[in-house]
Structure formats: C-alpha cells, structure tokens
Amino acid sequence: MKTKRRRTRVAKEKRAPYKMKISPELRLKYPAGQWTTTRATDQIIETDHPYIHKVPGVIGGEPVIKGTRISVSLIVELWRQGWTFDEILESYPHLRLAQVCDALGYFDDHREEIVAYIEENRILEVED
Numbered sequence: 001m002k003t004k005r006r007r008t009r010v011a012k013e014k015r016a017p018y019k020m021k022i023s024p025e026l027r028l029k030y031p032a033g034q035w036t037t038t039r040a041t042d043q044i045i046e047t048d049h050p051y052i053h054k055v056p057g058v059i060g061g062e063p064v065i066k067g068t069r070i071s072v073s074l075i076v077e078l079w080r081q082g083w084t085f086d087e088i089l090e091s092y093p094h095l096r097l098a099q100v101c102d103a104l105g106y107f108d109d110h111r112e113e114i115v116a117y118i119e120e121n122r123i124l125e126v127e128d
Helices: 024-029 072-080 085-091 097-109 111-120
Strands: 052-054 063-065
Touching: 052 097, 063 072, 063 097, 072 085, 072 097, 072 111, 085 097, 097 111
Parallel strands: none
Antiparallel strands: 052 063
8 A cells, every 4th residue: 555645845935936025115106005906007098087098008008997908999899789788787797887888988089099999900701
C-alpha cells in the first residue's frame, strides 16, 4: 500500500511577488485604498451625460456606461433591432433603466458619432 506524500506549501512571500508597495503619492490620490476598476483613471473623459463616459483603453475609446464595458453603440443597436427596455435589462441585469435611457439620450445628442462607431464595427457578409 502506497502512502500519500504531503505537499509542502510555499510561504506567501514566495507565492506573491507581484504584490506592489503603494507609494505615498498614490496613497494621497486614493485615500483608504479606494481604487477604481479602470487603470487609466487620469484619462477618463467625462461627458455631459451622468451615466456615460469615455476611457481611451476601453472598447476603443467609445462612450460606455460608467462602471461597465457596455458601449452606447451596443445599446443603440439592440434598441434599433426592436428590443424593449425590459429585454435589455433582462439580458444585462447589472444595468439600471436610467443607464439605458441615458445611453439612448447620448445617442440622440451625438447621433453622428455613434452611427460612425456602428458602421466601423459592422460585420460584412461575404457571398461565395
């Protein structure tokens, strides 16, 4: 009968070399460790809509719903395909109605910009 060998655990200091020390400048900028999910926080471009902003590294800089990676052009495309607000909210349960309405409001105010993003991302059908 074979006996099982016990694996020795590696100390935490050796397993987590990626853990960085926080500089005093960052501590002042983010008190009590209040970090955001976006790494490029200094590059966020606020818009005139409360739930919409642009981040250069997220979805190619398209306007997105704050705190998500859901672009305004996606919401507009779903709405153009005939989806109701309830269907959109059911498919994306982390969104609120106000966010979806603000995305459509942003589209109404910046129609040319959003249509350009939609055209840029359109998938072309190829015939054989």
